Structure formats: C-alpha cells, structure tokens
Amino acid sequence: MKNLYLLIWLSLGLSNLYSQQSDCNCPVDDDYEMQLQTALIGTEYHNPLAGYEGTQFFSYWTQGEVVLNNGDVIKNIYVRYDKYLDELLWMRNSDFKAGILKKGAIAGFMLYDDRNKLSATFTKKIIILPFIDSADTYLQVLVSGDLSLYAYRNTSVIWREYKLLNNNKYLISAGGEYHWVDLKRKSLLDVPILQRTKMRSVLRSNKIMVRNDESEMARAIGLYNAAPR
C-alpha cells in the first residue's frame, strides 16, 4: 500500500515537473504548436515507384513527431518514411495530399504505432554513403549510448523486374566516428572504435548470434554499453 501511495505521489510530482520547461518556467503555447502543424511547407509527393513490388516505405502512415533544427517539435501529424527517396512524407489533413518535408529543416523524427507507442526514432546525420558522396541522411536509431547503432534504411530498384530490394546498412558510432558494419560477428569485432575483447566477451557470455539478425546486433551493442569498462 505504501508503495502505491509513493507511486501516486511521485507521479503527481513528476507530472507537474515535466509540464514545465527546465530552463525557465515558460508556459507551453498550444497555439504555437498548432501553427507549426498548419503552416507546414513541402513539395507535393508523387510516388516514383508506384506498382513496384517490395517495401518502399518504412511503415504505413503513422502518427509522428518531427523535430526541427531550431528545436521546435511538430506533433500529431501523419508521416511516412520513403526509403527509396530517403525523404520524410507528411499527409495534409485538409485534402490528404502527401508532401515531402524539407530535409534541411529537420533534425529527426519519431514514429508512433496504433497504441501511440514510440515505434521508431530517426535522426539526420551527414554520412558518406557507399558509392555516393557525403549527404544528409535519415538514420534509424537502434541503440543510443557510448556506442550507438544506426540503420540506414535503403531500398534499391531492379528496374526490369519492377522489384524493390531491401538494402539496409548499419553504422556504429562513437565519439563522432562512424563505421559501417555488416550483420556478421567478424564485421562487428573488426570495428576499430570498440574494444574487441570486451565485445567478444559480451557475445560469448550472452550467447548472441548477430549473423543476419538486426535485433541481436542491437542487443549486443546495448549490453556492451552496459558492461563495465
């Protein structure tokens, strides 16, 4: 019973604490958030791969939050990530037209599932893509910590067969350095920014098989971050 009281008391206190900004007790201007939603600007989206077989999009239209470069957050809009174009789409409520949001204005975005639970977080990074030059790219954050794991959700096209192929790539980052990694044990252990022996020990003690398994790779990085140095 005591624990229950403590929980209620803490939740009341915390809800009050988080309803204010930490820096100054500025009130949240609901109208400002509404204005961000209604005043969105983008180019009209036309699907260049309509009728192609495969997964062009990361998910279906879902509720999302878009974080802008200046820190503003646009909430409660329907968004979708086009893996082929590497662009974030939003659906205009008034006429259900889809638009491409300007990548230059966006720092990242979050996608929520039907139960309003966070399902994926994307961040924009400048990375050097294979066979392409460095570019602003949306990366899905799989693990965030001392060692972070990102997924570059990409789709390549087989034009003759009207097919799309998943071409996901993974990046490990620490201290501002980025390294591509394959879903293979050897590739993971070869990443120069991690301690090979420590990672090997994490893999062995937790019986983790990272081969072609993205979630196991994420688990390994998470356990590596949690393990003592």
Add this chain to the structure above:
Amino acid sequence: MEKPNKSFFLVRCHVNLLILLTLTAFYYLPGTVKCEPYSGFSTGSERLFVHLEKLVYVTGESLKYKVYLLNGTSPDKAPCSKILYFTLAGVEGNTRADWRINLGERPVSGSFTIPGDMKAGIYVLRAYTNLMRNGPVQQVYAQHVLIMSLSEVTPETLMIPLSGDTVAGTEPVIVQNGYMLKLATTKASYTVNEKIKILIDPDFQQMPENNADLSVSVSAVTPFQELIPETDIYACLKRETNHSEITDLPCKYPVENKGFILTGRIRHRDNPAPLSNAKILLSVTDSIAPQILYTETDAAGEFRFYLSSIYDNMDLILQFGDQSRYADYIWEVDHKAIYGGHLSTEPVLLQQQSVAFLNAIKDLRLIEAIYTSEKPVMKQKSGVRDVKYFSPPDFIIYPGDYLELVNFKEIADNILPDVKLMIRNREVTLQILNKRTKLWQENNMVLLNGVPYTDLAYIATLGTKDIQRIEVISENLLLGKLTLPCLISIYTYDNMIPENFLKNNTFTYRNLVIPNNPDNEPIPEVVPGEHDPDFRTTLYWNPHVILSGKETLALEFPASRFKSLYTVKIRGFTGKGYPLRADTSFEVK
C-alpha cells in the same frame, strides 16, 4: 505474537490517503504563484525594471536605458519573454512614440532617439512584455520623464500628473539584506575637466553569491527631482495585491518566448463580422530567397504569425493566399501599445531657476549637436536565415546572359523552355510544365522579389532590362492548405514591388525593432577637451558593469565644463535576482 486487527489496517490506510490528498491539494492550490498563464495567468511571472541614464531630455537626444527583466517565479532563471515594448506618451495625450526591442538571456541596453517633433512636457515611459499586458496597467514599468522641444519656447508651466503611475502592490518585495553596495567618490568636489573616480564596493556579507550585473549613470542634478521622482527598483518587484484576482484573469496575450508574434484580425468594413478560415500569406521583399509564412484566421477572424529575428526591420506584406480579394474586409493588426488611460493633471508653475535650467540644457543640446561627432550606427547582425523552402529551384535563368528580350513573353518563348506566357483578349495566363506529372499547369501567381504577386499583366511587361534572374520550381508546392502549381520566382534589378499592387491587394506592417547595444561594446572614453566646449550633463553612462568577486571596482571619467551637482546612480541585480541600488553625489565647481 498477537495478530493485528484488520480494521486497524483499514484506518491506517484511510489516514495515509487523507494525508496524501491534503499534501496534493496544498501542492496544487493557486496560492503558489506559477508561471502558467494558460491555466491561470499570474502577472507575477515577469518583473521589469529599467534604469534610465537621466530623466530630463531635449528632442533629438538619445534616451539611453538598461533593461532588467526578471523571471518573477524563479528570479535566478532566464525570463520567458524575448520581446519588450516601450511607449513614451505625453501626459496630456498630445504625442507618443512606440518602439520594440529584442531581449536576450542577460539584461540588455540600448537607446531611442527622441523624435524632433515631440512636444515639450511630461511623458510617461512604459515598458512591458506581451505577457504583462494581461495584467493591470499599473503592473508595467512606468517612469515620468521631462522632454523639452528645441522648436518650442520653454514652457513656464508643466502639466503634472496628480496620481502616481507607479507600480501597484501592497506586499513588500523580499529584499535580501545581505546584498549591499558601498559607493563613494574619491572627493566631494572636482574642478572642470578633472578626472573623477568612483569606487563600488560589493558588501555581500559572506553571501554565497558574488556576481552582479549593474548599470551606472552620472548625471547633473535637476530641479525636477521632486516633480519627477525615479521609479524605485524595489517597487518594481512588488507582488500582486491579490493572487486569486490575478490568477482568474483570462490570458489574452501569449508570452513571446520564441520571438515576435504578429497578431491581427480581419473583419468586415461595415460591421464587426470576422472573416474566418481565411488563408493568409506573410512575405517580405527579398533578393535572395522567398521567406513566406502561412496561417489561417480562426472563428473570430484572428490570425497569428510567429516571427524570428530575420523578419526584424522589414516590411511584412500580408495578403490572402487564395488570391481572393475580400475587398470588403479590413485588416487590423495589434500594435501592442498600452494606453494608460486618462491621467488627471494639474498645472505647476515653474520657478525661474527651473526655467533657466531647461533653457540651459536646450542650449547645451545645440552645442553638443554641433560639436559632437556622430557615432557610426552599429548595424546589428542579422539573424540566421530560415530554411529556404523554395530552393533549390529546378533551373535558374539570368536573362542578362542572353540577347536582349523586351518582355516576359519573349523571355518565356526563348529562354524558359518549361514556361509559357499567353496573352488572349488582354488576359495574361502563365503555364509551367510539371516535371513529375509532365502536365502543363496554369499558375496565376508568381513570386516577385519574394512576394506572391498576381498581376500577370505587369509581369508580361518585364524584359531583360528589368529582370536580374528567374527561378523555376517545376513541381507543386504545398504551403499550409494551399497548393501552388509549380512556381516562378522573378527577381528584378530594383528589388521593388509596384506600389499599386501593394495598395490594392496587401496589408503592409512595418516591423521596426530598435537594435540593442552589443554586449561587450566598450564605453567610449571621453577625453577632456576632445571637443570644445565640453558641456555634457551626463558625465558617465555604463550599462554593462559586471561585478565578480568581492574586490572594489573603480570607474574613472572626466568632468565637463558644466558646473553642477551630480548624482551617481547604480542599479542592478545579482545573478540570483536580488536588487542592488546605491547612490552618491559630488559637485563640479
């Protein structure tokens, strides 16, 4: 061991629950002042004090100020508002001037040149944030100042307000007595042009904090000290009289914590019927890239734009986005001015000594205007440009690179392959090829120097001699609820928009902002005899004196030839928001 009674547990549970509910109720009661204007506004959320260099001015002079805006809820934290408004209004309602400044994390300083056409008399200088407009007018900072006009004869009587326009409140401010300043001059009197030294000693009595942001003014004592008293720094920090009254006030004016909010209303010309759901575009003339914002009017016909500092000191052009004229509707923009209402005044006959003083400062103003070299105006850094939503274009054409083409039809026919301009029965239409759909789309709007422009007949007349460059976006743009079917941006050499178009189709708002002094601007050192004759009545004004540590701070400056009694005034706040005040005086013989 005896088993505890079941009812005992039940009673304990109920008692615990009662304690919990009581604690929660106390925690949420409105008696605790919180800065949450949207759930129950409290003007206690912001407190303002302005230190003025002096209180008697002549037209054309600069009214120099230092602004201390405090977060009333947590004085050690940054205030919420980022915009401050000033109103300088004559007590007789004759003339007024309004201006606006941007606020930062730290106190800011600046100056406002008193317009030459202001009539002589007593004025009320008010300073306030948009949030403070929700409270009573007595809550805003107010200070009486006397302004003399160079073009008028010095008046022999002045209309003095009967009731004080000072900050209201009954509860005294909590002043931490541990924070004191000791202020002294090295001598009681100085000779003309002699170097004066003042010593500021922070006597913080082992208080944990030892830093403070201060402003220092040294100006001649005037015969008007009783008629125009200085607004007390402590009085500005008074709490409200009645919390419950204030928390019940509706919050009409939002806090401008992101930047300037341009608010307005569109209503019918003949009756107050509002225009709801109107699509509105805000643009500015720009030679680099369009900066267009979109909003809609609500059921009351009100609209709101949140503007970053890139829109400062620009003419904001407002127009309907769907190209509807709504000729019967008028625009009303909230100028955010505070009107103190009618002040009861009484005439006060000035003594000969006072008239002589006023004549003297007018003469000195003329001398200063002639002999003092004008300081170059510091240009404030423009803010970072917003994201360019209308670039990169699909192609850019510089007509000057080609043979001369006399009008836009020739330009479209010859050097703009995806653009057609047609003139049929004196009607001009424009078509652009959409690169996605491969369809020709009609567009009745272009961007002329960044401004949405619908007079295609005028565009048709522009040729190589007029147009510097043309940018074409060959895909549809979604702008709020509007869909722009492709877009042509035309930039002319003169970077102008025809006045007739602006007059008939738009509403223009001049977004004037007075720039602040740069934070670390060095105080110009006055060298005695630098300009002759030196009759300054303000010997020293330093709005940025930082006390750090507990050492005595020494400030030096020369006396002028104006023999008078001078007062040294130091005002400011510690980093935790405790007010500091110190005064002393000396004579120049």
